[in-house]
Amino acid sequence: MAFCIAVIGKDNAPLYLTTSDMEQELDLQYHVNAALDVVEEKCLIGKGAPESKELYLGLLYSTENHKIYGFVTNTRVKFIVVIDSSNVALRENEVRAIFRNLHLLYTDAVCNPFYIPGESLTSKKFDRAVQKLMSGTA
């Protein structure tokens, strides 16, 4: 159901990126990278009132083929989910659910004492779970 899921560190370095279509990976990376501007902007806006901070950033932008949604954790780790524009059946609530699950998965992955924060996520378990999440079978 999702097309691409990316985890981006607080310094905007890519930590993890996966897509259902590996051929388009580079192209998607470009798109995800371009979406970061808006994420940063939204983070700045949310800075003023931390208690009311909404982690879900909503639709960042959409192109002919993709819709790009953003999510930022309290540690400024960003999740980007790219969804096929043609998939009109997908509702925003479902996107939120994806982010929530992704957040849980990420938390689990980071809890690994051998993981150094800021390094790219190479955990196989995390990868499998995200793949499942992406295919909608999670």
Add this chain to the structure above:
Amino acid sequence: MRAAVGLMLSHGAGGMEPAMSRPDYEQSALHHSCLLVLLRGVGPSRARVLQRAFDKVRRVNHIRVNDSSGHPRSIWIRFVHDHPVEHNDWGDFQTHRRLLGLITIGKFDSQTELNELCRQHESLKVRYGSTLYESRAIFFGPDEPPLETIGEVLGPPTAVGRRLQDEFTTPSNFKAQAFFYREQDSCADLEARIGDFASALFWVLESRRLERSREKADKVSLLLAPFEKRDFVGLDMESRNNRKRCVGRVMKNLADLSLQAGLVDDALSLYHNANETLRSVGDSLWVGATEEGLCAASAMLLYPQMRETETLHRNSSLQEAGTSPLKNIPDKWRASDATKKVSASDATASNVDSCQPQQRVTSNSSSCSSVSSLVTTATNSSASDTPTTSSSSTSTISVTPIPGHQRNGDLPGNILKAEEITNYYRKAIINYSKYRHAATIETEAALKASRICIEQNRPLDVAMFLQNILYINLSMSEAERVKRFEVITDLYQQIGYQRKAAFFQRLAALKHVQQGSQAPDWNQSYRLMLGSFTGYRLCLDPLEVIENAAGWPALQIDLVQTLITAARRLGHSALATRHMTFLLQTQWDNMSPTEQSEMAVQLQNLSAQCEGSPVPLVLDNGTVIPPANLTDLPYCLDLQVKDLPAHLRPQRIKVAKADSGPFLFTPIHFNSVDRRDQKKDKNKIAFQWVQNDLSEVTVRLRNPLPFELAVTDMRLLTNGVVFESLPQTLVLQPHVPTYVALHGTPIETGQLDLQGYSTHTLGVKSNCRLKHMRGRSFPPNYVVDVIPALPRISVKTSLPQTATFSNMNSADIVVTSASLTLYNGESSSCTITITNESATLPLEHIEFSINSNVEQELQQKIFRIDEEAIKANLPVPPQGTIEIILDVYAEADFVCPQPPASLHSGAAPGDYGAASLTHYSSVSTSGHASLPSRVGSPHQRRNEPKNSSFRSTISGGPPSLAALSLQPGGGGGVGPSSLGSQYNQHIEAQVRFKYSGGEALTAGYCRQCAVSFNLELLPSAQITSWDVLPAEIASQFYLVLDISNLTAQEMSLNYTDTKNILIEAKESCRVPIPVDRCSLEKVVAARAAEVAENLERELCFRTQLLSFNDALSKLCSIHIAERVKINWLLTGTDIQGIASLRGIVLSQSMVDLTAVSPLEWAISFQDTLVQPHNEIVCTVGQRSLLSIQLANQSLQPLRNLVLSIKFYQDYLNGMENYNLETRVAISGPNRIAIPLLEKNEQKKHTCSVIFFTPGRFKASIECISNPQKQSEQSASLLTRSCPAETETVGQSVMFSSSYDEQQAHVWKLIPPIEVTVVEQ
């Protein structure tokens, strides 16, 4: 700006037909209020010449005019260089799309050219004729001929114009107003004329506006957008709805005109009205237009500064491109409002803020004032509608505030609020989007909206509008699409969305060269690609990229690779190589090993076309591509600066004095200065290099690639003094660390700064500086001091070299070696030839020293160099030589060392005398009976054990004899064995030379080298035992030596001046040598010195007092060694040498014989003085008077002397008979005690002798001095003797007497008296 003009001119000449519905991407909301004027260069393009004129015209973009009722109007003009005719068709829809004026600028040299210019002007007029109000032509003619005076040129412009117009006439069909200028004219009145032109436009516009406003509501015709024409065909125009539609549209049109005519308030209310009217009839398109108009009018009042930013913006983008893009990534755009952009671009307007309009006036003043002046001059001729005299200068700009000021005070009530503008734009866009044909309008509206949002600092809205543009389905050419992307890029950049900007920039770049494109424009693609670097956190300088280490590696690699492709397709292989190098250098860590090697191979292929070198590349557009260096290919593991080889290493001639502080080391650092010094010196090399001397740096390199890496032309990179690096070429095996030595020669003196090395690998030249090598703890550079050139020498010796080098200290400075074998006592010499090898420097200073494994004292005896002779030969010219003679003498101890005490420990208490005697007796039994032997004098021997035991109590035992031995090598028991004469000796020595010359000498530097000597000493002769015998005369004694020949050859021994003896190999023989006795003065002096020394010792320690015997024995030993030299010669060879007796040890009895006796004897027999060897004859039974007179010649009084007279018969076979009681009688005692013999005192003893039988008698007359204790005993024993001294005297003697008194001495009368007794 210039570029824009150039572009404009190139377009202008072609006059090509623009594509249908081309969006005007530059448009902003404020352009709604502008009068559109086409400014076009005509004729052959001469941009440079006309640039000034273009600038001047452009500057007049705003005038203020008083309208007929005296209200000031602010009129803005927008100059465009190109305007599609179709856009005029939209003029009804939005009046600012109509082209109202035309200005052409052209240059001509001849009449025909002028005609052509006129023709082009006319044709432009025709093209835009439907909308054009006015036109002007500006012609630049050829320069005046030199005859013309300058004053004429500066005269009234009309005069000049006329002059040109006189020369050249415009064609008859040319109706436009033309201004003529000389090429070099300052065109002072041009601005005034343009101002005129602008006001003319205004008046026409004003009339149109008035016309429109006076139209009757029921008579107006329907205004249409171009595509609407068909829609309304056949419709009932009189319906209520359509009437309303007509009225609404006209009202909107009037609002547009009002806005242009400077009546913003009117425009606002008209827009509002029109909006309501049109909305009620559902005319979406025009509702959108009114909404947009409202936004424009409001923006005009709210954001007047946008006009300035627009004009200045072009420059600012250029400047931003110039600065380092990565540094200002976190764009401070938000922080300081939109005005930041102004401040960045224009220094004078740096503080401009929307709330500080007066400053804006200053920034504008240059153009404004000129405008005002021209207006004032122009007013006289122009308008007649100025009603009052006072305001005859109808338009003034600089004095009155710009309308923007009033917004704080009295903004119209119906103005849109800032946040409403966005909403209105959104609505307008939605309305437009209902019409497929309004796509252009929609696009433009979105752009305008985003520009407003930029002004409002609402980036998310900007992003929204820009994103929306992409959805607009606009049929456009690829070039247009690219243009659109570029505009979007630019806007994103303005709001600091670098990534988005880069995304679109890259898209634009790809569009340029996408597949299927007829004419791929790689140049543009390359330019855009390069532009998008910033967004991907890349920059052209690899150092900065590595430093920042930001961005997405995958994207960066992809981008650079695309860039490389573009550069290659451009045919710019130098660029391709550079970018490939950049890619390898910056993304090395982000690539897999296979990628790494792939890229390396690619680089190799690219550089085959064009070699990469570390120089900045400058592109045609002025972009500088900084050099990219492969600093880590090969990877430098470590770098070591090497000192010169030891024998060439410079040294200080005088060793600098160490710090005179009391502490050698202190762990306390008093302040941070020390530590800072250490830090600073971290890169400072402790040693020096020498000018003109080859120096070395060792680098350890690793090849990270899986294939062989060839590195050529590897050199050291230096700063500071001139340094000549020698290139090095090497091939590195994969992953194997390899040491590489890099050489070079400093040409100058001073500080040399080693920065790294340069390589040439994979076809790329790189400067690998230490400071750029990351992850290793290299200092940024190494600093080496280079001292002035020192001469070099080569050293040769006349002796053969040794097979092995010595293992002595500092063996590394040895340059050559020499070996020599000598017999002990032999002398030889060695010639050392020193050649000054330097080509220019003289050798001015040589200093030498000898180091060896023997003691200094001995060494000085063995080696000798005539220093003066060397000094005399200095300086040695370049290439000159000097010879140094080194004399070598095989010094050794010829005297047999002490036999070990243990040998005699059982028999005798280790006394030397006993030992020597036992040895001696053993020798004597071997049949040298010819020598007088002391073995047969048991009388003397009898006293010895006592003496020796007494002595040993003082000196602490027999081994102490070794301590007083004079052998130089004698440190305890080791000494004798180290340089004994019976074994082969190896002496290693180094003759060290310190040499210098030239400037280095004055600077105090020198070099040191050494010649290693291997000296082998063979035993020659050895003195195994010795004794001292009285000679025939009192002034001499016989030194009897047993000399063995330790060589394997027959030896000829020359022991006195005349006597020679041959000794077979390994044989020994005994030789007597007459030697002069040691004079009394010397003895006295020695005694005095010894007394003084002992006194001192007594005062201090009272331990280990030296006995006088030691001193005296030493003295005698030296005495003998000085006088006796035994020359030996190995027969059959020319090997000869001298054996010295240095170190001979004498026993007490020997010493007494050696030294001159302190007693002087005067013997008279029968009252006649006995002469030595005189025969005395007397008769049997007759009394003979023997008178003995003793005199003390020494400086000391002698105590406890016992004079004894004994007669004996010498059988001359070694037997002496002392039992002569029946043959001779002496009257009086034969032992006379003399308690004290003062200095120079004489004692006389007389007795009578009667011989009972004839024969030959000898009288042994001797004087024995007994030690104190003994003398006391003897005093008690000898009751017949002279009165014994009192106890007190004895006590005082005990203390005052010198220590020698404590030893027994025997002084004999030499030779003994011989009496021949005859019968009567």
